[in-house]
Amino acid sequence: MHLDSTLQLMAMHVHNAHTDGDAMILHTGDVFFNGRYPFIDLNSGGTIDGTIKAVNSALFIVNKDTKIIPGHGEVANGDDLMRYRDLLMTIRERVKNAKDSGKTLEQVQSMGLTKEWDKAQGQGKTxxxxxxxSVYNSLD
Known part of the structure; x- marks a missing residue:
């Protein structure tokens, strides 16, 4: 949709991110928590894989000039969103490897798999x- 000759509005539906009925319109909603760990609402259909997929969809349409309004945190840009996606992917991989090796949730939680981000990202609700x-319980 074109708002005028210089502004364009894009909307897209994303599956199983925060919940199973999310959409993004420049404002990412609760798919992107800038500067903190996300709340992935497992009880409403949210998953880590859906969150990563949703962020990848947003990265596909942004550029260096795009201002991104996260669901939580300061206005961001494409680099911020990419760092967030990379953080999510790294945590997912670490938790999956630990879970696949037979570790219980409690064991995985005690492994310090997020320690390099905890001071900066762990100050919010999550x-x-x-x-x-959330990651452990949303993995198949």
Whole structure:
């Protein structure tokens, strides 16, 4: 949709990110928590894989000039969103490897898999243990 000759509005539906009915319109909603760990609402259909997929969809349409309004945190840009996606992918991989090796949730939570981000990202509603739990419980 074109708002005028210089502004364009894009909307896209994303599956199983924060919930199973998310959409993004420049404002990412709760798919992007800038500067903190996300809340992935497992009870409403949210998953780590859906969140990563949604962020990748947003990265496909942004450029260096795009201002991104996250669901939580300061206005961001494409580099911020890419760092967030990379953080999510790294945590997912670490938790999956630990889970696949037979570790329980409690064991995985005690492994310090998010330690390099905890001070910066773990100050919001989702604490480091909660982040690991959400990822662990949303993996197949």
């Amino acid at each position: 604490k480091p243990r909660d982040m690991v739990e």
